[in-house]
Amino acid sequence: MDALEETRSQVTALLTRNDLNDKDKHDQLLSLIYVELRRMAQHKMSQERPDHTLTPTALVHEAYLRLVNQPDLSWQSRRHFFAAVAESMRRILIESARSKASLKRGANAPHSHLIELTPNPGQDEDILALDRALTTLEQQDTLMSDVVKLRYFSGLTIDQVAMALDTSPRTINRLWTQARAFLIRHMQ
Template sequence: MSRVSDDSATPTELLQAWGRGDGGAFDRLVPLVHDELRRIARRYMGRERADHTLQASALVNEAYLRLIDVNKVQWQNRAQFFGVAARTMRRILVDFARARGCGKRGAGIRHVSLHEALVVSSLPDDLVALDDALQLLEEAFPRKSRVVELRFFGGLTFEETAEALGVSVDTVKRDWRFAKLWLLRELSDERTRPV
């Protein structure tokens, strides 16, 4: 197993070394990605209720614990890593919400207006309902679901998302528009269904 020992190694180089089994590469990677992971966690926590007992730092720590168990991933670049980290944080929050018995789908929904910078407009704050809708989207349109995950949850640009998925920027933009409308329809339908 080759080890990356240069202190000036880029996150991508460290990710690739970690994927090859260099455990020390993860330790050197953490300081380079920590601020970005905290930004992602704060974005998530900003959409949670004010009295949420989980803090952004705890979310990052839990994500680290889950990510350290990821073995033999062929890391392509930092965009892919942040996409996986965002998905991990989403899973943590959804698991936390389900464990707390957050109620029926759609309960306590608050609209969040997110602008085109990284946005799906009028998505609910109810992470469980959003997660359920994203799972349906993933079953029907896997790549479009990944676009939402990388842009909305990971905060990646169109260009970074295209790089992570290996598609063109125009494809990402089309997928983004489609997924926003699809999720909006799915979540609106959910609110009108009888309980």
């Protein structure tokens, strides 16, 4: 068994054992997956606006803390965990976009006619539109939705998504094509 396969086995064992309430197990899991989580976050943050206040490190830590601080953690597999991480990163970025959009509209601040607020260029509206479309897609086809989350929000390749979802790259490529068409149609 090579080193990568050994690491995957350790991660799967830690996740499915359901004993992450033990600090040592929690720390061991984080040390095994941190590099992969950071790579996912860096990929996602490279697609965000340049003046984004979140850093990849902050995104990793926030997503990880949200997941492991939930009561009664129960991961069915490594795939299940990484899909949850991708979803958590997505939600964090959407919350950030909503917050920024709220600030653009005043966010309950007193209005003054002397101050003209001009929005900063960015992708916040696009992220919110994507979230709405992805929510609709998730209700219709969860596998296709998972493909989008892993490709777009986690930055995985077709082959990596296929491995994570235990299906063929050809199927993932087909689902990715269909999902993009669906999202584009629903975002317009």
